[in-house]
Structures are given as structure tokens and as C-alpha cells.
Amino acid sequence: MHFRAAGDAAKLMTGWQPRDIAPRPGSTGVLVALFIVELLAARPAGSQVVSSPVQATPAVDDSVRRAGSARRPGSAIRVGRVGATAVHLDGRLDEPAWSTADSITDFRQREPENGAAATERTVVRVLAGPDALYVGVHAYDRSPSAIRATQLRRDADLTVDDNVSVLIDSFRDNRGAFAFRTNPNGARWDAQLNGFEDVNANWNGIWDVAVTRDSAGWSAEFRIPFPTLRYQAGATAFGLNVARSIRRKNEEVLWQSWGRTQGLFQVLNEGEVLGLGPLSRGRDLEFRPYGLARATLEPHDQADIPIGAGGVSVKAGLDAKLAPTPTLTADLTLNTDFAQVEADQQIINLTRFPLFFPEKREFFLESSGIFQFGTPGRAQLFYSRRIGLRDGQPVPIVAGGRLYGKVGPWAVGLLDARTGSGEDANNFAFRVKHDLFARSYIGAMALQRSGPGVTAGAEQSAGLDIDLPLIWGGRNIEPSFWIAGTRTPGVTGTPMAWRFGTDYPNDLFDNFVSLYRVDVGFTPTLGFVRRSGIWETTGHINFTPRPKVLGIRKLDLEIIPSWDIIVGSDGSLSRPRDWQTAQFEWRPLGGQLQSGDQFEVNVQRFLDTPSEPFDVFRGVSVLPGRYWWTRGEVQYETSPGRPVSVSSVLGFGQFYTGSNIELQVGATWRPGGRLIASLEGSRSAVRLPMGQFNAVQVTTRIEYAFNTRTTFVSYIQYNNEDQRIDFNLRFHWIPKIGDDVYVVWNSGYTTDPAAPHRFPSVRGLGAPLDGALVVKAVHRLTP
16 A cells, blocks of 8 residues: 655655555565465466456456457447537536436446445436537535535646546547546546556646536536547547546445446446547647746855846747647647746655656656656656756757657657757657557657767667556456667667566455666666666565455555565575665555545565765765664555545654654645645654764645636745755636646745854845746647
8 A cells, every 4th residue: 555655665765656566575486476376376267368457356347347349238328419509518417408318327336335336326428519528427415515625726636525537538449548537616637548557647638627516416517629539530439437436435436447456547348428420530730839937036055145147038939739640649849948837846865866756847748658668766768857957957948849649559659859058969759559459568669869969979778568467367467578778878788677577456465576687887868767787676465355344444464575675786686695775564454444544554674785875864974884674664644535634654763773763744634615735744863873863854735726727836845954945836827728827936045054044034035045936828729
């Protein structure tokens, strides 16, 4: 489960990802043997391997299993037609056209009682207009005063509220889809499904929704323009699924794919909506010019000495989107600017390894899944933050282009961006995947960084990968493999990296094992590598029974400790004396309550063998040596559906040759109006022979939504290692769907006790380390 990254394990294992769950121990051979035994025990005699992703628990889901085009009864509906009277988007669903469409009413629980009928009635209808698809949802509720609705901001986490999600597979390939979600406030969230388990929540489509609430519950009316979707000309049907969450009950219900290990984004078992067309598809064209004004203060160091110049500047640029074919999209950008992007979260790094920060810039986020190759946060060929950022500071992107989409069984992605300001580099990435079976693929990727600023010569990398989500005896198993190489001036030959992993994500057992090899000198300059010159194995065996006692919905136990073990390229993973780092975690108790609260009790064991001194904190170093230490950890998090939700982590025990007592506490207040306020703080009290320190970090976020299109967010961060406090204030207004206006203020102040102008003194407030006010307006044109 690990609902919150905490403790030394998470700090040493930066870049955690679901398919490479950090620390999990024991001998790799023992794990593999147990893994095979459990798998064989699950396979009935004569069963076959089916190349499909997730299959639900047989007790309740055999009726929804689909092979090829087979569907369970009631899995297809026919749209109504929008006639002379257009649909007025007001959430009332009172136009005559709604009565002409088929109704979806058979919703089943995925949680908590898998397969049981929904406790509240839901009715869904679909209309097709000349230029848009309309989806109407009546979410009946016998306790309308208990409906949870706190979020209004675009792309906020609507899972903390009651919500309805609509998934549309317009390609009809059971691989990709678009998701649209709203809550009883009419907030909008959307995402793009690019493949198995690859949900890109950063995709922003052009669509709208309106909601109403009454004594019977609430209703939502979606309008999704056809150009927002990708489909072949002449299409007459789309894949469709609808999900509803009733927050106070922690109940999730779906029309299709309600199996325990299925869910909304498992599109193999989706339904379909018929009678749409034939739909025509033009070569859509969209321009988004922007204008920007920036006023920058003169930056100072902590001694209040000027280290640069301030001033006022203006800038303009253009983004364009067009569809060269119905299933391919091209994006172009000129004079790109990301001034509106929220600041990165600050992290005090108590390890000797680099941190991994997620991408936040819109141009690189849309359809980013096609460019994924490798293991994020560990070893990946493409890491878009290498373009337009140098040491965390922006580098101008002069121009860029991207092409992505489907061509028959091929998924393709091409990206090229040119940076300026002395870097003068051309950054090129090409990705291709070919469909295998129902959901699998085999793919390749090639990248090159070149140009006048790359004086030593072109830097290149390439690789091959395969991902095989299968069903074996009614249970899921997903083997995968990738291999890559790099060619970098100054590095001899072609250093390689590869990884094999097998995931077994099922309801009673969730198991995983992987093996890595990363050669010395493996350096994808447009990618990310946490460590090179290593062998590494990770894995876990999670036992997740549902005892239905003491208010427990599901336990999450690690009977055999999880592990992450790394040795040098000449070492052996089977010899503990060769281990460079190791992390083990045993979880004797953990799980989720019916209320939505989560808890964990963990015992952790760490090994680190630094070969040279490194600074663990300002003024405190860890000397070379071989260090083993043991820690305990307790975590508890209340349901985010509560008006006040709290998370807490207490870690205690050894740390290298000393000790560390770590406390992390977070609280979020959602009173149900326009305000959401959160505060998170952590304190690590470290005592080492070479020095003592208290690492303190505090983050606060205050969000006020005037309505669903106008939001103000204040994001304030402080940490005592950098001895500074930073403010990111962001106002976002959406005049109409597709247009944006941003007003952003960024500033930082020193908290160094020795500084002459220390925050929060009056003199300190007038002497920021840096500061910038940005006003940016974007307008969408569709000629």
C-alpha cells in the first residue's frame, strides 16, 4: 500500500513507481520460487494463456469476461439524436432528445461488495449532435444532504468527492481512451489512457459540463466536441464506460468492468455506444497564441548583495495543433514559455543519490505516455525535463514540434525541440510501438541531442522493449523487458542497460520481481539514470485478504519482506558482502478500513556503503564505510473524503551510526465551500557522531475557487537546509473553454539567522532573494 512515501526507505529509493515498488527482501531465488508456486497453484488444469489485461475474480466476474468482440448482455446502448432543439448545457436533462436515448441503469459495485447492485440508483443516457457527444447522468441519492462536494478547480483531485466519470474509447482498439470526470460542483477533470495502466491525467481536452442538485440527488450534463476525440472517419460506434463514486460510503460502481482487478481504465471489458454516425472527420486546426509581461526584481544573495539585474520584459509565442490524419495529432510551439507552471515541491535529500522530479510543463505532458521507455526514476531513455531546464533553471525553447497517434497497429511519437540562450541544442526523440495480442506491444525508441551547443558531438541513445499483460488461469500476470544503449562522446563503446520484470497484480496476492543491469557509462543525456555500473533486484509479495471484521475492508501484509538490493557491476546479488545498498521492509500489519482510513506498521532494514564522504545535511557528512541500520515505522491516514483529513508518519531507530526520529504530519481542510487549505510538515531529528541536526520542512497550500473557472492558489514552502522560504502565488481564470489568463508571483526570502534581512522581519520582507510578477494570456483560435 505505502500510502505515503516516508522514512529512510523512501528517501533512499527516490522515484518510486507502482511496477517497481521499493524495498522488498529475502533471497531473490526464494521469491522467484514462491512466485512460481503461487502462480502454478492458481492455474487450473488445461487452462490457457490469454493476452488480455486484467481479469476479475472468477466468483463474480465470469459473466463479464470477453473474448474478441463477445460482450455480456446489456453492454451496448444506442444514442439519441439531437434534433431541431439543441441541448442547453445546464445540467437539467430536460430537453426532449434525452427521452429518445437508451438508458444505462445496471451499475454494479467494484467496492466494497464486488458484483453487488449499487446502493444508489444511477441513470445514464447519451446523445449525438452534429458536432458533439452529450452524456447525461442522473446520480440519485436518498441522502442528498450527505453528498460530498468540495473541489471546484480544474484538474483537482475529484476522488475526494462524490463524482461521475465517463470513459470513451473512440479508437475502438481496447487500448486507449479519454476520461472525463465531474463532481456535484461541476469541476472538470480529464485524462488520456495511452495503454495498459498508463493514465495521463495531465491531458487537457476541450469539453464542458454543467451540474444541478435537487432533493433526489444530482445530475451532470457533459458536452464533448467530436474534435476532442480521435477516431476514424466513418465511425459509427465508440467504446464507453461510466463509473460513479459515492464518497461517504467509499463505494465505487461501474456499468462495465466492475471486477475487483478491472476498473474504469481496463478497457477490454468496456461497453459500447452505437448509432453515432457515420462520423466525418476534418483536418482539425487550432492556434493558441499567447502574450506575456514579466517584471523581475533585482536578485540578491543571503548577504543582500546584488547578483543580477531586474527589469520588465514582454514576450509572445504560439502553440498550434492540427490533425494530419484522423488518428494523428501534430503540435507545434514557437517561443515557448512555462511561466504559469507551479513550482516543484522542495525535498530535503538525506541520501547521496539524485532526486527525481516529475514533469509539469504542458507541452511535454500531453500524450507523454507514448514517449515512456524504461523505469521512471531509475533508468529511462527520455526525461523531458532535460529539455528547457538546466540545473532547475529555465532555458528558452525556441521552437518545438511533436507528432503522435495511431497508424493501424502502430503507435508513433516524434518530438523535436530546439533550445537557445547559449545551449543551442536540438533534442530529438522517436518512439514506436506495435500492437501485440489484445493489449501487449513491442516497441523501440531512438534519441539524439546535437547542435552547435553540443560541441563534443552528437549524443545518442536507443532501445527496444516489450510489455505482455496476460491472463493466466483467470489471474493477471505481466512480464516485461527493455534493453537500451547509449553513445556519448568521451565514453568508449555502447554501454547498455536492461531490465526484466514480472508483475502479478491480483486481489488476494499482489506480487512483483525485477532484475536490472546498468553498465558503467550508460548516460542517456535526454534521460535519467539514478545509478550506473550496477546489478539490482527489487520485489515484493503482498498478501491482501478481506477479513470483513473490525471495520477492515482490506489488509495489506508483507509476510516476506520486500526488497531492493544493488551490487556493483562485478558483484553478485547472491553474496551479501557484495551489496552496495539494500533495503528491506516487513509489514506485519497494514490495510484499509471501510471508512477509507489507511494504516501501516513496518519494520525496515537498510544498508549503505559510501566509498567517499557525502554531505547528508548542511555541515554534516557521512564518512566512507559499510553501514547497516534498522528502523520502525507507523503510518495512519484518514479518508480524504472527510472535511478534515490527516496523515501521519512516525519513523524511529538507527540512521548510519546514529539515530533518526522522523515525524511527518499533514492536514487538509475541505469545508465544502470554495476554500481548501492544507499544511504539511516534517522533522527529522538526526544524531550522528560527526554532527547533529534537525531537518525541517513545511509546506502550506491555500486554494480559493471563485467558481469552476477562476481559482487562486497560494503555495508556500520552507526548509531549513536551504534556509529560505519560497512563495508561489497563482491566479488562473478561464474566460471560456480553451482560453486562459494567469497572474503569477514567485519570490524567495532568506531565513538565515546571520542574514541582515531575514524573513519575516519588516526589513526582510522588503529584501527578497528573488521575485517575479508574470501576467500571461492565452487565446484559442479555430479557423
